[in-house]
Amino acid sequence: MKKEKKTHALLFLLLLHFTLARQSDYAPYFYDNGPSSTNGNMALFSISEDTPVGTQVYILSGRDPEGDPVRYGLTFEKGSKEYFRVDSKSGNVTLIQELDREKQGEISVLVSITDGRNKVVETVRVFVTDANDEPPEFQNLPFIIDIPEDTAPGSSIYRVQATDKDIGSGGSVSYYLQTLPFAKFTIDGHSGILRVKPGETLDYETTPTHFVTVVAKDGGGKYKGKHQVLTSTATITINLIDAQDMPPSFIGTPYFGYVYEVSVPGSEIFTVYAKDGDQGNPNPIHYSIMNGSDGVFDINGTSGCITLTTYPSLLKNELYEIKVKASEVGPNDQLQDYDITMVTVRVVDLNNHPPTFYGENGPQSKFEVTMYEHPPAGEILRGFKITVNDSDQGANAKFKLRLVGPSRVLRVVPQTVLNEAQVTIIVEDTSGIDYEKGPTLSFKLLAVEIDTPERFSSTADIVINLLDTNDNIPKFTSEYYIARVPENSPGGSSVVSVTANDPDSGPWGEVKYTIYGSGSDLFTIHPSSGLISTQPWTTLDAEVRSKYNFYVKAEDSEGKYSLAEAFVTVLDMNDHPPEFDEKLLEKTMIIGTPVRVEAVDEDAESPNNVIEYSIMTADPDNAFDINADTGEIKLKPYIKSMEIVQNITKQKDCKWSLVVQARDRGSPSFSTTTVVNIDITEATPLKGPMAAFLLKSRDNPMKALAMVTVIISVLVGVTVLISTALYMRNSKSNRIMPARRIIKRRPRDQPPWTFRMPTITFNDPAEKFLIDNPESGRQRTSSPRPKPPPPSAPSLPPPPPSNTRPSERPRAVPTISGALASKGSKKAKSSRRKEGNMSSALVSELKMKLEQKIIESNQGYY
Numbered sequence: 091m092k093k094e095k096k097t098h099a100l101l102f103l104l105l106l107h108f109t110l111a112r113q114s115d116y117a118p119y120f121y122d123n124g125p126s127s128t129n130g131n132m133a134l135f136s137i138s139e140d141t142p143v144g145t146q147v148y149i150l151s152g153r154d155p156e157g158d159p160v161r162y163g164l165t166f167e168k169g170s171k172e173y174f175r176v177d178s179k180s181g182n183v184t185l186i187q188e189l190d191r192e193k194q195g196e197i198s199v200l201v202s203i204t205d206g207r208n209k210v211v212e213t214v215r216v217f218v219t220d221a222n223d224e225p226p227e228f229q230n231l232p233f234i235i236d237i238p239e240d241t242a243p244g245s246s247i248y249r250v251q252a253t254d255k256d257i258g259s260g261g262s263v264s265y266y267l268q269t270l271p272f273a274k275f276t277i278d279g280h281s282g283i284l285r286v287k288p289g290e291t292l293d294y295e296t297t298p299t300h301f302v303t304v305v306a307k308d309g310g311g312k313y314k315g316k317h318q319v320l321t322s323t324a325t326i327t328i329n330l331i332d333a334q335d336m337p338p339s340f341i342g343t344p345y346f347g348y349v350y351e352v353s354v355p356g357s358e359i360f361t362v363y364a365k366d367g368d369q370g371n372p373n374p375i376h377y378s379i380m381n382g383s384d385g386v387f388d389i390n391g392t393s394g395c396i397t398l399t400t401y402p403s404l405l406k407n408e409l410y411e412i413k414v415k416a417s418e419v420g421p422n423d424q425l426q427d428y429d430i431t432m433v434t435v436r437v438v439d440l441n442n443h444p445p446t447f448y449g450e451n452g453p454q455s456k457f458e459v460t461m462y463e464h465p466p467a468g469e470i471l472r473g474f475k476i477t478v479n480d481s482d483q484g485a486n487a488k489f490k491l492r493l494v495g496p497s498r499v500l501r502v503v504p505q506t507v508l509n510e511a512q513v514t515i516i517v518e519d520t521s522g523i524d525y526e527k528g529p530t531l532s533f534k535l536l537a538v539e540i541d542t543p544e545r546f547s548s549t550a551d552i553v554i555n556l557l558d559t560n561d562n563i564p565k566f567t568s569e570y571y572i573a574r575v576p577e578n579s580p581g582g583s584s585v586v587s588v589t590a591n592d593p594d595s596g597p598w599g600e601v602k603y604t605i606y607g608s609g610s611d612l613f614t615i616h617p618s619s620g621l622i623s624t625q626p627w628t629t630l631d632a633e634v635r636s637k638y639n640f641y642v643k644a645e646d647s648e649g650k651y652s653l654a655e656a657f658v659t660v661l662d663m664n665d666h667p668p669e670f671d672e673k674l675l676e677k678t679m680i681i682g683t684p685v686r687v688e689a690v691d692e693d694a695e696s697p698n699n700v701i702e703y704s705i706m707t708a709d710p711d712n713a714f715d716i717n718a719d720t721g722e723i724k725l726k727p728y729i730k731s732m733e734i735v736q737n738i739t740k741q742k743d744c745k746w747s748l749v750v751q752a753r754d755r756g757s758p759s760f761s762t763t764t765v766v767n768i769d770i771t772e773a774t775p776l777k778g779p780m781a782a783f784l785l786k787s788r789d790n791p792m793k794a795l796a797m798v799t800v801i802i803s804v805l806v807g808v809t810v811l812i813s814t815a816l817y818m819r820n821s822k823s824n825r826i827m828p829a830r831r832i833i834k835r836r837p838r839d840q841p842p843w844t845f846r847m848p849t850i851t852f853n854d855p856a857e858k859f860l861i862d863n864p865e866s867g868r869q870r871t872s873s874p875r876p877k878p879p880p881p882s883a884p885s886l887p888p889p890p891p892s893n894t895r896p897s898e899r900p901r902a903v904p905t906i907s908g909a910l911a912s913k914g915s916k917k918a919k920s921s922r923r924k925e926g927n928m929s930s931a932l933v934s935e936l937k938m939k940l941e942q943k944i945i946e947s948n949q950g951y952y
Contacts, residue, residue: 115156115207115208116154116155116156116208117154117155117205117208117209117210118152118153118154118155118158118160118203118204118205118208118210119152119153119155119203119210120150120151120152120201120203120210120212121151121152121153123151128147128148128149129148129149129150129151129181130150130151131150131152131201131212131214132148132150132183132199132201132214132216133212133214133215134214134215134217135148135214135216135217136216136217136218136219137185137189137216137217137218137219138189138218138219138220138221139189139190139191139218139219139220139221139223140189140221140223140312140313140314141185141189142185142314143185143186143187143188144184144185144186145184145185146182146183146184147174147183147184147185148174148182148183149180149181149182149183150162150164150176150181150183150201150203151181152203152210154205156205158205158206159205159206160203160204160205161178161179161203161204161206162176162177162178162179162181162201162202162203163176163178163200163201163202163203163204163211164176164183164199164200164201164202165199165200165202166197166198166199166200167198167200170198171187171194172186172187173185173186173187173189173197173216174186174199174216176201189218190218191218191219191220191221192224192255192256194218195217195218196215196216196217196218197215197216197217197218198213198214198215198216199213199214199215199216200212200213201214220256220257220258220260220311221256221260221311221312221313221314222256222259222260222308222310222311222312222313222318222319222320223256223313223318223320224254224255224256224260224308224320225254225306225308225320225321225322226252226253226254226263226306226307226308226320226321226322227252227253227254227255227322228250228251228252228306228322228324229251229252229253230251231324232324232325232327233248233250233304233324233325233326233327234326234327234329235247235248235326235327235328235329236328236329236330236331237292237328237329237330237331238330238331238333239292239293239294239330239331239332239333239335240292240333240335241286241292242286243286243287243288243289243290243291244285244286244287244288245285245286246283246284246285247275247284247285247286247328248283248284248326249281249282249283249284250265250277250282250283250284250304250306250324250326251282252265252282252306252322254308254320256308256311258309258311259308259309259310259311260308260309260310260311260320261308261309262308262309263306263307263308263309264279264280264306264307264309265277265278265279265280265282265304265305265306265307266279266304266305266307267302267303267304267305268303268304268305268323273287273290274286274287274290274292274300275287275290275300275302275328276288277304282304282306284302284304284326292330293330294330294331294332294333294368294369295332295336295367295368295369297330298329298330298332299327299328299329299330300327300328300330301325301326301327301328302325302326302328303323303324303325303326304323304324304325304326305321305322305323306321306322306323306324307319307320307321308320308321331371332368332369332371333368333371334368334371334373334420335368336366336367336368336427337367337418337427337428337429338364338365338366338367338373338375338416338417338418338427338428338429339364339365339367339416339429340362340363340364340414340416340429340431341363341364341365342363343431344431344432344434345360345362345431345432345433345434346360346433346434346435346436347359347360347396347433347434347435347436348435348436348437348438349398349402349405349435349436349437349438350402350438350439350440351402351439351440352440352442353398353401353402354398354401355398355399355400355401356397356398356399357397357398358395358396358397359387359396359397359398359435360395360396360433360435361393361394361395361396362377362389362394362396362414362416362431362433363394364377364394364416364429364431366418367427373418373419373420373426374418374419375394375416375417375418375419376391376392376416376417376418376419376425377389377390377391377392377393377394377414377415377416378391378414378415378417379396379412379413379414379415380413380414380415380430381412381413382410382411382412382413382432383410383412384406384407384410385399386398386399386400386404386405386410387399387410387412387435389414394414394416396412396414396433396435402437405437407437408436408437409434409435409436409437410434410435410436410437411432411433411434411435412432412433412434412435413430413431413432413433414430414431414432414433415428415429415430416428416429416430416431438484438486439482439483439484439486440482440486441482441486441539441542441543441544441546442482443480443481443482443486443546444480444537444539444546444547444548445478445479445480445489445507445537445538445539445546445547445548446478446479446480446481446548447476447477447478447513447535447537447548447550448476448477448478448479449475449476449477450475454476454550455549455550455551456550456551456553457474457475457476457535457550457551457552457553458553458554458555459471459473459474459553459554459555460473460554460555460556460557461473461554461555461556461557462556462557462559463523463524463525463556463557463558463559463561464520464521464523464524464559464561465517465520465523466517466520467517467518467519467520468516468517469516469517470514470515470516470517471500471515471516471517471554474513474515474552476512476513476515476535476550477510477511477512477513478491478507478510478511478513478537478548479509479510480507480509480510480537480539485540485541485542486539486542487508487509488506488507488508488539488540488541489506489507489537489538489539489540489546489547490505490506490507490537490538490540491504491505491506491507491511491513491535491536491537492505492535492536492538493515493533493534493535493536493552494533494534494535494536495531495532495533495534495552496522496531496533498518498519498522499517499518499519499522499523499531500515500516500517500518500533500552501515501516501518502514502515502516502535503515503516506540507537513535515552523554523556524556524561525556525557525558525559525595526558526562526593526594528556529555529556529558530553530554530555530556531553531554531556532551532552532553532554533551533552533553533554534549534550534551534552535549535550535551535552536548536549537549558594558595558596558598559594559598560594560598560646560647560648560650561594562592562593562594562598562650563592563646563650563651563652564590564591564592564601564644564645564646564650564651564652565590565591565592565644565652566588566589566590566642566644566652566653566654567588567589567590567591568654569654569655570654570655570656570657571586571588571622571642571654571655571656571657572586572656572657572659573585573586573622573656573657573658573659574658574659574661575624575630575658575659575660575661576660576661576663577629577630577631577632577633577660577661577662577663577665577694578629578630578631578663578665579624579629579630580629581624581625581626581627581628581629582623582624582625582626583623583624584621584622584623585613585622585623585624585658586622586656586658587619587620587621587622588603588615588620588622588642588644588654588656589620590603590620590644590652590654592644592646594646597646597647598646598647598648599646600646600647601618601620601644601645601646602617602618602644602645602646603615603616603617603618603619603620603642603643603644603645604617604642604643604645605622605640605641605642605643605656606640606641606643607639607640607641608639608640609635609638609639609640609658610638610640610641611625612624612625612628612630612638613625613638613640613658615642620642620644622642622656630660631660632660632661632662632663632693632694632695633662633666633692633693633694635660636659636660636662636694636695637657637658637659637660638656638657638658638659638660639655639656639657639658640655640656641653641654641655641656642654642655642656660694661695662693662694662695662698662699663693663698663756664693664698664754664756664757664758664759664760665693666691666692666693666698666699666760667691667754667760667761667762668689668690668691668701668752668753668754668760668761668762669689669690669691669692669762670687670688670689670752670762670764671688672764673764673765674764674765674767675687675764675765675766675767676767676769677723677766677767677768677769678768678769678771679723679724679725679768679769679770679771680771680772680773681725681729681730681731681732681735681770681771681772681773682725682730682773683724683773684717684722684723684724685722685723685724685768686720686721686722686723687703687721687723687750687752687764687766688721689701689703689721689752689762689764691752691754691760693754693756696755697754697755697756698754698755698756699754699756700754700755701721701752701753701754701755702718702719702752702753702754702755703716703717703718703719703720703721703750703751703752704716704718704750704751704753705723705748705749705750705751706748706749706750706751706763707748707749708746708747708748708749709746709747709748710738710739710746712726713725713726713729713738713746714726714746714748714768716750721750721752723748723750723766723768725770731772732744732770732771732772735770744769744770744771745767745768745769745770746767746768746770747765747766747767747768748765748766748768749763749764749765749766750763750764750766751763752764
């Protein structure tokens with residue numbers, strides 16, 4: 091029971107508490123800090139129109155009496171722009187759109203604050219303050235005004251007006267003109283009134299339209315934190331209205347008129363023209379003659395046309411100076427301002443006659459002469475009798491003469507004529523008057539007036555017929571003529587045809603050909619056609635002579651001539667077969683050393699004289715090889731010793747035979763054969779240290795080569811040392827010594843020293859291949875072929891006197907060695923015999939000179 095009472099009491103107390111709490115809940119409220127504050131409720135808040143978007147501009151602030159947290163809100167009336175946004179917790183207000191005071195100077199904003207239960211909404215006004223962001227704007231554009239050109243200086247002519255939407259100093263406007271040189275206008279800076287500048291006058295004739303640039307400037311103000319002044323410009327077009335303040339003036343002066351011999355009364359002489367100086371509003375012009383017409387000229391007052399009133403034959407003067415007046419016609423046809431000019435009228439002859447050429451019988455249009463070619467320069471062509479005349483007078487009778495034709499060949503004198511002249515034609519370039527270039531020369535003689543508008547002209551034909559002279563020499567078409575003729579061509583065969591031309595006519599142009607020079611006796615030339623051929627009795631042989639060179643002469647009837655060279659090459663034909671020296675050749679071959687056969691082909695050129703060698707048959711077969719180019723015959727590589735040779739053949743003498751063919755490479759090809767008997771032998775083996783070394787190193791050829799190189803190097807070194815010592819000794823012996831030398835003479839009865847020419851002969855050709863063994867000495871008595879005795883040395887000269895210096899070596903005595911000549915071919919025997927005779931003669935001459943030198947040297951010992 092007690093527990094239930096306690097529970098009821100507790101519920102009652104809770105209910106009482108909540109009831110009392112509801113009765114004490116108050117709404118939140120904004121702080122009102124005034125219009126100059128940046129926090130509160132934004133009432134009467136002002137913001138500049140140049141505030142950047144995104145700037146925090148205000149802080150909404152307020153509180154809840156119970157201390158509960160509050161939230162803020164910011165809205166705009168429906169249909170209006172939203173310029174601000176608020177953070178609901180912090181109350182920070184941010185600008186989200188650009189402001190423009192000129193479009194909206196006041197913004198209505200609904201701000202709210204709530205504690206979650208109670209919400210307070212207030213309507214506040216935010217004012218947008220001005221920034222200087224608007225330039226002045228001109229009113230009533232465009233500015234175009236018309237004023238008289240005689241407007242007085244300082245007069246007001248227009249008022250310029252401009253407005254500025256800004257307020258304060260930024261909305262005030264002042265004016266000024268852009269400065270220009272020679273400005274004729276000024277403007278009031280405050281009112282904008284445009285005036286003619288004091289001291290300046292306007293002139294329509296000089297400048298009918300003026301363009302003035304006016305500038306409107308505001309008073310300046312701040313914009314985005316900086317001071318800014320804005321301006322605008324406009325152009326004022328000022329058109330001047332012409333006033334009657336200028337006299338008339340003549341156009342195109344000075345004036346000249348002409349009266350011709352064919353003029354009649356009423357003929358127009360000249361028309362003058364004048365116009366009013368006031369072009370904007372011109373007055374009509376009236377023309378009149380003041381004086382100088384002598385009553386023979388009249389003028390049309392409206393058009394200004396001057397006419398002749400009488401016949402030219404009645405005029406007394408050749409020149410008239412007429413004074414003409416041009417006057418403005420003002421109101422009531424009154425003549426006002428005027429201008430005066432002079433018109434010069436000349437009475438002239440009419441240019442109605444062209445220049446005319448005359449010959450001996452009157453007017454003539456063609457002149458012809460016959461003469462020889464190449465007259466000397468400067469010569470007058472006297473065959474022409476030409477006169478030229480113009481019947482007009484004065485300037486109408488002045489004309490020029492010139493020749494049209496081949497350039498610089500002839501010239502005409504005179505070149506300028508007044509009325510009449512005798513025409514002279516002179517030679518200027520003698521080479522242009524050439525019969526060969528053409529038997530006829532044609533020119534045009536022109537006479538053309540100079541100072542007349544009509545420029546009348548006349549033409550005459552100048553024809554020169556030329557007679558030929560012998561002024562040219564025959565000329566070959568080429569300086570060289572080259573021909574190739576096969577050898578063995580029959581006599582009278584054509585070789586080459588030469589051609590020479592002589593441009594002269596008649597017998598002077600006929601050419602006769604001859605040939606002369608070395609080798610020309612084998613050829614002949616046709617005197618008229620120039621065809622060169624071989625003599626009927628000769629046949630050219632390339633082996634005898636393959637090149638011929640001679641001169642060809644082309645001559646005219648008066649002996650004028652020119653030369654050309656002819657080169658004839660005789661082409662070798664394969665007309666000779668190869669030939670061996672003998673049909674049977676005996677050769678001795680040492681094993682390892684080749685023997686050579688040689689054939690000779692007497693053809694002159696390759697490939698006719700190029701020989702290829704081959705073995706036709708051999709006994710034994712397959713034992714020899716032959717070099718096809720050189721004819722060297724050698725044993726097969728497997729035949730290395732006499733044992734192998736004796737195994738191949740049963741003959742004890744080892745003498746083999748083979749048939750060798752020699753074939754040339756010509757077309758057709760020729761060949762010949764010979765039998766070659768080859769005696770096979772073996773070289774005597776070497777003995778001693780050198781032989782032992784060579785035998786040991788036969789398997790190592792590089793070692794043997796190195797040893798040979800060392801030996802040669804030592805020999806070269808020794809030779810250099812000996813030569814140096816000899817040179818030093820000779821250089822010392824050649825010095826002039828002060829000591830007197832005593833020379834003893836040899837007895838005169840001593841016979842002169844002589845020597846005999848050594849000769850070397852071989853009983854067997856194979857002996858020249860034998861190698862002597864230095865250790866064996868002369869013990870080779872068992873050889874079946876006796877060794878020939880060595881050549882005897884010439885006897886030495888007597889020894890020099892005993893006063894010879896000990897250091898001096900005995901003088902070396904020169905010797906002469908001989909050699910055997912190989913056997914030649916049959917056909918070459920005669921030529922080689924000549925060569926042998928020549929060699930013998932040379933040796934004899936050398937021997938005589940050597941004996942003479944020995945005798946002279948022997949005399950130095952006496």
